[in-house]
Amino acid sequence: xxxxxxxxMTIAELSAALKSRKVSAxxxxxxxxxxxxxSTLNNYITVCETEAESAARAADEAIARxxxxxxxxxxxxxxxxxxTKNIKTTCASAFLQNYVPPFDATVVEKLKxxxxxxxxxxxxxxxxxxxxxxxxxxxxxxxxxDVARVPGGSSGGSANAVAACEAFAALGSDTxxxxxxxxxxxxxxxxxxxxxxxxxxxxxxxxxxxxxxGPLARTAADALTVFKVISGRDARDxxxxxxxxxxxxxxxxxAGKTIGVAEQFLSGAESGVAAQFDKAxxxxxxxxxxxxxxxxxxxxxxxAVYYVLSSAEAASNLSRYDGVKYGMRAKSFTDVADxxxxxxTEFFGDEVKRRIMIGNYVLSSGYxxxxxxxxxxxxxxxxxxxxxxxxxCDCILGPTAPTVAPEIGAQTDPAKTYLSDIYxxxxxxxxxxxxxxxxxxxxxxxxxxxxIGKAFDEGGILNIASALEDSAKGGAAC
Ligand code: GLN
Numbered sequence: 001x002x003x004x005x006x007x008x009m010t011i012a013e014l015s016a017a018l019k020s021r022k023v024s025a026x027x028x029x030x031x032x033x034x035x036x037x038x039s040t041l042n043n044y045i046t047v048c049e050t051e052a053e054s055a056a057r058a059a060d061e062a063i064a065r066x067x068x069x070x071x072x073x074x075x076x077x078x079x080x081x082x083x084t085k086n087i088k089t090t091c092a093s094a095f096l097q098n099y100v101p102p103f104d105a106t107v108v109e110k111l112k113x114x115x116x117x118x119x120x121x122x123x124x125x126x127x128x129x130x131x132x133x134x135x136x137x138x139x140x141x142x143x144x145x146d147v148a149r150v151p152g153g154s155s156g157g158s159a160n161a162v163a164a165c166e167a168f169a170a171l172g173s174d175t176x177x178x179x180x181x182x183x184x185x186x187x188x189x190x191x192x193x194x195x196x197x198x199x200x201x202x203x204x205x206x207x208x209x210x211x212x213x214g215p216l217a218r219t220a221a222d223a224l225t226v227f228k229v230i231s232g233r234d235a236r237d238x239x240x241x242x243x244x245x246x247x248x249x250x251x252x253x254x255a256g257k258t259i260g261v262a263e264q265f266l267s268g269a270e271s272g273v274a275a276q277f278d279k280a281x282x283x284x285x286x287x288x289x290x291x292x293x294x295x296x297x298x299x300x301x302x303x304a305v306y307y308v309l310s311s312a313e314a315a316s317n318l319s320r321y322d323g324v325k326y327g328m329r330a331k332s333f334t335d336v337a338d339x340x341x342x343x344x345t346e347f348f349g350d351e352v353k354r355r356i357m358i359g360n361y362v363l364s365s366g367y368x369x370x371x372x373x374x375x376x377x378x379x380x381x382x383x384x385x386x387x388x389x390x391x392x393c394d395c396i397l398g399p400t401a402p403t404v405a406p407e408i409g410a411q412t413d414p415a416k417t418y419l420s421d422i423y424x425x426x427x428x429x430x431x432x433x434x435x436x437x438x439x440x441x442x443x444x445x446x447x448x449x450x451x452i453g454k455a456f457d458e459g460g461i462l463n464i465a466s467a468l469e470d471s472a473k474g475g476a477a478c
Contacts, residue, residue, distance in 0.1 A: 001022070001023060001027075003031040003034055003035065004165070006023055006027060006028050006031040007028075007031050007032055007035055007165040007166070007168075008165050009168070010168070010217075010218055010219050010221070010222050011071070011074055011168050011169060011217065011219075011221075011222040011225055011226075012219070012221055012222065012225070014028060014073075014074055014168060015068075015071075015072070015073075015074065018059075018063055018068075018072065018073045018074075019063065019068060021063070024056075024060050024073075025056040025057075025059035025060045025063070025072070025073030025074075025117060026053065026056045026057060026060055028056070028073060028074070028075055028117075028168075029052050029053060029055075029056035029073075029075050029117050029119065030053075030056075032075045032119050032165075032166055032167060032168075033047065033049055033052065033119065035164070035165060035166050036119070036120065036161075036166045039164065039166060040142070040147075041141060041142045041143075041144055041147070041160055041161075041164055041166075042123055042138070042139050042140065042141050042142060042157070043077075043122055043123055043141055043157040043158075043160050043161040043164065043166055044077070044120040044121065044122055044123065044157060044161065044166070045080045045088075045090055045092065045120075045121050045122065045123050045138050045157070046080070046087060046088050046090075046120055046121040047119070047120040048084075048087055048118055048119060048120050048121070051087065051118065052075065052117050052118060052119050052120075055112070055116075055117040055118065056073060056075075056117050059072050059073035059115050059117060060073065062115060068115070069113070069114040069115035070114045070115070070225055070228065070229050071111065071114040071115050071116035071225070071226070071229060072114070072115030072116075073115060073117060074115070074116050074117065074168050074169070075116075075117045075119040075167055075168055076111055076116045076117065076118060076119065076167060076168060076169050076170060076171070076226070077118075077119050077120055077121070077122045077157075077158060077161045077162075077166070077167035077169075077170035077171070078107075078108060078111075078118055078120075078121055078122065078158075078170065078171045079121070079122050079124055079128075079155050079157070079158050079170065079171055079172050079173055080092060080121040080122055080123065080124055080157070081124060081127065081128055081173060081203060081204045081206075082105045082107060082108060082171055082173070082202060082203055082204070082213065083101035083103060083104060083105045083108070083202035083203075083204065084101060084104060084105070084108055084118065084121065085101060085102065085103050085104040085108075086100060086101075086102075087100065087101075087118075087121065088100050088121065089101050089121065089204070090121075090137070090138070091124070091126060091127045091128070091204050092123060092124045092125065092126045092127075092135075092136035092137055092138055093126045093127055093137055093347065093348070093349065093352070094137040094328065094346075094347045094348075094349070095321050095327045095328050095343075095347035095348060096204075096321075096326075096327050096328075097137065097328065098328070099326060099327060101202070103202065104202060105199075105201060105202020105203055105213075106199035106201040106202055106234045106236060106237065107171060107198060107199065107202070107203075107213050107230045108202065110229055110230050110232075111171075111229060111230065114229040116229075119166075119167055120167075122155070122157030122158045122161055122167075122170055123136050123138055123139075123141050123156060123157030124136060124153065124154045124155060124156060124157055124158075124178075125153040125154035125156070125178075125351070126348075126349045126351065126352050127204070127206055127314070127318065127352055128154040128155075128173055128175060128178055128206045128211075129154065129206065129314065129351050129352055129355055130153040130154050130351055130417070131152060131153045131154070131177070131178075131181060131411075131417050131418070131420045131421055132150040132152065132153050132156070132406070132408075132411055132417065133150055133151055133152065133153040133154065133156025133157065133182070134150060134153075134408065134409075134411070135153070135154075135349055135350075135351040135352075137349060140408055141156045141157050141160050142160075142408070143160060143185065143186060143405050143445075144160055144163050144164040144186065145163070145186070145187065145405070145444075145445055145446065146405070146444070146445060148407050148408060149185075149405040149406060149407050149408060149445065150185070150405055150406060150407070150408050150411075151163075151182050151185055151186050151405065152181045152182030152183075152184065152185035152186065152401075152405060152420075153178060153181070153182060154172075154173075154178040154182075155170075155172030155173065155174070155178045155179050155182050155190075155216065156182050156186075157170075158170035158171065158172040158179075158182070158216050159172065159179075159182035159183050159185065159186040159188055159190065159216050160182070160186050162186070162188045162216050162217060162218060163186040163187055163188050163218075168217070168218075168222070169215055169216065169217040169218075169222055169223070169225075169226050170215070170216045170217075171213055171214070171215060171216075171226075171230070172190065172213070172214060172215075172216050173203055173206070173211055173212065173213050173214075174190075174192035174211075174212050174213075174214055174424075174428065175206050175207050175210045175211045175212075175310060175428060176210065176306050176310060176421050176424060176425040176428050177192075177400075177401075177420075177421045177423075177424025177425060177427075177428070179191065179192050179214045179215075179216060179436075180192055180400050180401075180424050180434060180435070180436035180448065180450060181400060181401050181420060181421065181424055181436070181448075182216075183216055183400070183436040183438075183448055184399075184400035184401050184436045184438075184446065184447065184448025184450075185401070185404065185405035185445070185446065185448075186405075186446065187438045187445075187446030187448075188216050188217065188218055188438065189216065189217050189218065189219060189220050189222070189223045189435065189436065189437050189438070189465060189469070190214065190215075190216045190223075190435065190436045190448075191214045191215050191216075191223045191227055191433070191434075191435045191458065191461075191462065192212055192214050192424075192427065192428070192433060192434050192435070193212050193213075193214045193227060193231065193433050193458055194212075194244075194431065194432060194433040194455045194456050194457075194458065195209075195210070195212055195239075195428070195431035195432075196239050196240050196241045196431075197212070197231045197240075197241060197243065197244065197433070197456065197458065198212060198213045198214065198227075198230050198231050198232075198240070199213075199230075199232070199233075199234035199236065199237040199240045200212070200213065200237050200239070200240070201234055201236040201237045201240075205313075205317040206310070206313070206314055206317065207309065207310035207311075207313035207314055207317070208313055208317065209309070209313060210306075210309070210310055210313070210428040210429070212428075213230065214227065214230075215227055215230070219466075219469060220250055220435070220437060220462045220463075220465035220466040220469055221249070221250050221462075221466065223435070223462060223465075224246065224250060224458075224459070224462050227246075227458055227462075228243070228246060231243040231244070231458075241456075244456040244457070244458055244459065246458065246459040247459060250459075250462055250463045250465075250466040251463065251466075252287075252463060252466040252467040252469075252470050253287075253463070253467070254284060254287050254288060254289045254463065254464055254467045255287065255288030255289070256288060256289075256290070257288075257289045257290070257394045257395070257464070258289070258290045258291075258292050258392070258393040258394050259281075259284055259289050259290065259291055259292065259393060259394065259395055259396075259397045259464070260292050260293075260294040260389055260390070260392070260393035260395065260396040260397070261281065261291055261292070261293055261294065261396070261397055261398070262293075262294045262295055262296045262299065262389070262396060262398065263293070263295065264295070264296050264297075264299035264300070265296075265299070265396070265397075265398030265399070265423055266398065266399070267422075268402045268419070268422065269399050269402045269403075270402060270403045270404070270442065271442075272404070272441075272442025272443055272447070273399050273401070273402060273403060273404065273442050273447050274399070275442070276399075276439055276440040276441070276442055276447040276449070277397075277398065277399045277439075277447075277449060279439070279440060280397070280439045280440075280449045280468055280471075280472075281397070283439075283467075283468060283471035283472075284397070284464070284467065284468065284471075286471070287467050287471070289464075289467075292392065292393050294389045294392070294393065294396065296385050296386065296389055296396075296426070297385065298378065298381050298382045298385050299382075299426055301378050301381075301382070302382055302422075302425050302426035302429055303418060303419070303421065303422055303425055304375070305375045305378045305379055305382065305425075305429055306421070306425035306426075306428070306429060307358065307418060308358075308362050308371050308372060308374075308375035309372070309375050309376065309379065309429075310355075311355045311356075311358040311359035311362065312359045312362050312363050312372050313359070314352075314355045314356065314359050315355065315356045315357075315358075315359025315360045315363065316359070316363075318348075318352065318355075318356055321343075321344065321347075321348070322339075322340045322343060322344070323339050323340060323342070323343025323344070323347075324336075324339070324340075327343075327347065328343060328346070328347045329343050330342035330343045330345075330346050330347075351414070354414065362375075379429050382426060382429050382430055383429065383430045383431065386426070386427075386430040386432060386452075387430070390432075390452075390453070390454045394453075394454075394457075394460060394464075395451045395452060395453045395454075395457075395460060395461055395464055396451070396452040397449060397450070397451050397452075397464070398423055398449070398450055398452075399423060399447065399448070399449060399450065400423060400424065400436040400448035400449060400450040401420055401421075401423060401424070401448065402419070402420065402422060402423065403420065404441075404442050404443050404445035404446065404447060405445050405446075423450060424450070427450075427452050431455065432452055432453060432454070432455055433452070433453045433455070433456070433457060433458045433461055434450050434451065434452040434453065434461065435450070435451050435458075435461045435462055435464075435465045436448040436449070436450050437449055437451070437464075437465035437468050437469055437472075438469070438472060439468055439471075439472045440472055449468060451464045451465060451468075
């Protein structure tokens with residue numbers, strides 16, 4: 001089999017080929033590594049060639065013994081803000097350019113236990129703050145569909161690696177859309193699980209009350225496979241919960257399901273994106289789903305609430321980078337305060353500094369009530385409204401992002417860039433699961449449709465994704 005024939009398989013296809021010994025894990029791993037080495041997309045910060053080779057050998061031995069786990073021999077990439085034992089974990093920050101964690105994140109432990117081969121660490125916006133992957137100390141990522149465009153962010157390397165067949169799946173993290181928006185820009189499936197469904201132990205924190213780890217994959221079924229492996233309660237993350245009970249297959253049967261459509265989730269969408277979304281609605285109806293118009297009045301406040309709360313939490317989480325404990329240290333300084341200031345000035349990028357300043361401002365004694373406290377209260381209102389809306393329907397459907405992937409260098413106003421998260425951030429505020437699934441194109445680039453579900457209904461929204469995926473591919477309903 002040639003390299004492309006192997007790397008373009010889904011996880012389901014690769015697993016079957018491994019099981020029947022048509023392909024070996026070593027071959028699949030080498031095929032991915034070769035692709036990465038010949039790639040100019042900059043999806044990876046670190047390629048774990050040696051470790052991956054030995055994990056692949058172990059997988060082949062396990063297969064020979066008949067011990068086959070859910071991901072045995074499958075090359076998977078991991079976003080570089082998720083800790084990997086003895087492998088550099090940089091968060092795409094100059095501050096952590098040499099940081100090597102002494103432990104694996106729980107999700108990485110679980111991937112390894114399921115037999116996955118960790119192929120490398122993917123590029124991102126520094127500390128996961130951004131929507132274009134341009135805020136990386138390791139350079140921008142080029143979208144595989146058009147190298148003049150961004151892959152989205154912050155999990156840009158993860159989404160683009162999966163789209164470019166440089167991995168069969170990848171882990172990303174989603175605080176305000178960082179799995180779903182790049183999935184939409186790159187044309188892959190991205191699942192942001194219910195808050196607490198996946199352990200955050202070992203995820204380098206951005207905003208702890210919003211962060212969730214989730215899979216990016218080429219099909220909804222593959223995303224389900226990875227989600228099942230990584231989810232579940234973990235004693236090392238006290239916010240984690242038991243995994244939802246999920247079937248092993250998605251049948252794409254959505255007949256009789258009620259899909260909520262809120263006009264707010266269409267505000268500001270480019271015409272090409274809106275047109276694809278209309279087609280997605282028609283496809284869902286053709287498959288027997290009922291459409292119900294709903295309204296989420298607090299939607300307009302969500303973006304502001306998100307940037308207040310996430311920046312406040314980021315300012316607190318990032319205070320540990322001071323040049324003393326770990327990370328880089330400025331070479332010359334006069335005293336401790338000067339050491340902190342010089343290290344942070346030199347090693348944090350502009351966007352991270354902006355978030356720290358916003359965060360400290362909204363937490364400062366004179367402004368705490370007006371910003372942080374107010375945003376926390378509005379968060380409760382948003383959550384309540386989503387729960388209420390979802391009590392009358394099975395999911396809420398909308399576009400994942402208002403536009404397709406913009407060109408590299410085109411986003412110069414941070415406030416405008418923040419607008420690309422307008423449809424994704426409310427979901428993190430409400431703590432709910434959501435999936436982005438590719439549905440057609442606009443301007444020659446992929447468009448994503450987002451299905452938002454009830455807490456722990458990952459199975460339900462992935463089934464909707466599977467139905468839409470079938471329609472988008474020209475399945476029976478089209
Ligand atoms: N783009 C958003 C931000 O910059 C979301 C990031 C994320 O989900 N990690 O905050």
